[in-house]
Amino acid sequence: MRVTATGGRPRLRFTGRSGAVSDLVGEKLDENQLLDAFLKSGSRGFLVADPRRPGYDLGLEDEGKAAQIVHLLRRNSYFAQALRLGQLAPPRACRLPAGWLLKLPASLATRRGGRLGDVKLPLLISNSSPEEVEQWLA
Numbered sequence: 001m002r003v004t005a006t007g008g009r010p011r012l013r014f015t016g017r018s019g020a021v022s023d024l025v026g027e028k029l030d031e032n033q034l035l036d037a038f039l040k041s042g043s044r045g046f047l048v049a050d051p052r053r054p055g056y057d058l059g060l061e062d063e064g065k066a067a068q069i070v071h072l073l074r075r076n077s078y079f080a081q082a083l084r085l086g087q088l089a090p091p092r093a094c095r096l097p098a099g100w101l102l103k104l105p106a107s108l109a110t111r112r113g114g115r116l117g118d119v120k121l122p123l124l125i126s127n128s129s130p131e132e133v134e135q136w137l138a
Contacts, residue, residue, distance in 0.1 A: 022047075022126040024054040025087040027079040034123040037072035041065045045096055046104075048133050049126040055089030057130045059096045066093035100137050107136035 021030045034047055043065035048057040058066055070091050074080040082088040097103075105119040112119070125133055 020124040020126055022049040022124055024049055024051055025082050027082045029079055031123045033076055037069045040072055041068045046122055047124050048130045050130050053089040056091045058091045058093045060093055061096050063093045063095045097137055103137050
């Protein structure tokens with residue numbers, strides 16, 4: 001749901017879910033929330049779910065933006081609660097290597113057996129381990 005008007009009566013618009021969604025412990029992070037956080041922080045990167053911790057690895061071009069991105073993601077009350085209760089480990093920030101914008105889609109295209117032009121850069125990776133993603137970027 002999204003509030004589209006305020007005043008006398010709020011107007012709500014059902015937006016549904018689009019793109020990837022991660023739900024390790026009930027936090028329900030989706031790509032739209034990540035896109036908003038990355039745009040507002042002026043950073044580029046992605047989030048990798050790690051169900052073994054459980055928690056997330058935050059790959060960023062500028063690690064200095066990590067706290068701001070996590071702060072923006074905490075607007076998702078379920079994510080904030082899971083962190084507060086210790087159900088989720090704090091996100092780990094890591095600096096993305098030079099050339100990651102080319103390496104990631106090339107690795108995904110190879111893995112999926114598709115063409116490079118068909119790959120959409122993910123903001124949220126929930127079906128691969130952080131170690132696997134690290135190998136794609138090597």
